[in-house]
Amino acid sequence: MKDLLRLRTSLSEEIELLLNEQIKAEAYSSAVYLAMSSYCNRNGFDHSAGYLEKQSNEERGHMLKIFKYVNDLGGRAISPEVTNIPQEFESFKTVFELSLQQEIKVTGQLNRIADQCIRLKDYTTFEFIQWFLKEQIEEEYVARRILELFDLIGEEGTGRWQIDKQIPKVSYGESTDEE
Amino acid sequence: MIDTCINIVEVFRTVHGSVSQCDKTNSYILEFGDITNSFRATDFIDFTKRVNSIDLVKMILSSSSVTDVAVLMPPYAERCFVLTLTDTLNLKELLSGAKFNLHLNSIICECLRPHLYSI
Numbered sequence: 001m002k003d004l005l006r007l008r009t010s011l012s013e014e015i016e017l018l019l020n021e022q023i024k025a026e027a028y029s030s031a032v033y034l035a036m037s038s039y040c041n042r043n044g045f046d047h048s049a050g051y052l053e054k055q056s057n058e059e060r061g062h063m064l065k066i067f068k069y070v071n072d073l074g075g076r077a078i079s080p081e082v083t084n085i086p087q088e089f090e091s092f093k094t095v096f097e098l099s100l101q102q103e104i105k106v107t108g109q110l111n112r113i114a115d116q117c118i119r120l121k122d123y124t125t126f127e128f129i130q131w132f133l134k135e136q137i138e139e140e141y142v143a144r145r146i147l148e149l150f151d152l153i154g155e156e157g158t159g160r161w162q163i164d165k166q167i168p169k170v171s172y173g174e175s176t177d178e179e
Numbered sequence: 180m181i182d183t184c185i186n187i188v189e190v191f192r193t194v195h196g197s198v199s200q201c202d203k204t205n206s207y208i209l210e211f212g213d214i215t216n217s218f219r220a221t222d223f224i225d226f227t228k229r230v231n232s233i234d235l236v237k238m239i240l241s242s243s244s245v246t247d248v249a250v251l252m253p254p255y256a257e258r259c260f261v262l263t264l265t266d267t268l269n270l271k272e273l274l275s276g277a278k279f280n281l282h283l284n285s286i287i288c289e290c291l292r293p294h295l296y297s298i
Contacts, residue, residue: 001188002202003288004220005281013224076221 009074016075024080026063031085045164100143107136138172191276195269198277222254227274
């Protein structure tokens with residue numbers, strides 16, 4: 001009897017499911033960053049608004065990268081339903097606290113995929129996911145450094161204005177943008 | 180196990196229906212109740228997921244007549260499946276059994292592959 005399941009795709013059902021969950025997580029991140037950008041814009045933090053909009057596009061790029069991978073391997077990438085996007089935030093600082101939390105969560109999810117890839121001997125996806133894991137080092141670093149600005153500069157007086165100006169300048173030396 | 184046509188292999192059968200595989204057309208054939216439907220491999224997996232996602236607890240607890248049946252439209256089909264609670268349970272059992280055997284077949288094929296292609 002032919003193995004029709006393998007003719008369909010080399011992706012196992014578990015990995016396909018995890019990748020589709022990741023597509024959804026990246027889409028959610030993208031939407032949250034956009035909402036954060038809007039909040040910053042409304043409250044006069046123009047530089048942060050621009051930075052968060054850029055982040056939103058980056059997350060969407062990640063989503064599409066996984067989406068394409070699943071389809072390229074004969075799987076079924078699912079266009080995600082993204083709901084419950086917070087539109088209001090407690091403060092300027094909360095925005096970046098949530099941003100770091102979100103990045104840490106994404107790292108955890110990617111680690112889970114890598115772990116499952118090893119368990120199921122899916123080295124193609126394992127190799128694919130390495131790029132994202134490396135990217136997460138940058139994402140977490142930048143989110144942490146931004147949050148540290150709040151302590152370094154302080155929010156009093158013109159502090160928030162200064163922080164807003166500094167945010168787009170935070171960068172990580174080892175960029176993974178080569179792809 | 181093998182039907183009169185050599186290309187059709189029965190994957191799993193219960194008293195309520197059967198799932199077969201056609202090696203010629205690379206498709207699965209589901210017979211359930213009075214409906215026979217052919218699926219491409221991708222569609223079959225998706226259909227199985229849709230059946231498995233039917234909320235049985237909701238069907239039992241809800242007093243609304245809307246939840247008495249689940250209606251599923253298989254891809255490229257002219258007829259839909261209208262499933263009562265017992266139909267859903269029976270179809271889930273059939274598809275789960277078929278899925279188990281298909282995965283078992285994948286594992287066997289993977290184990291045999293090095294021997295099949297060795298000189």
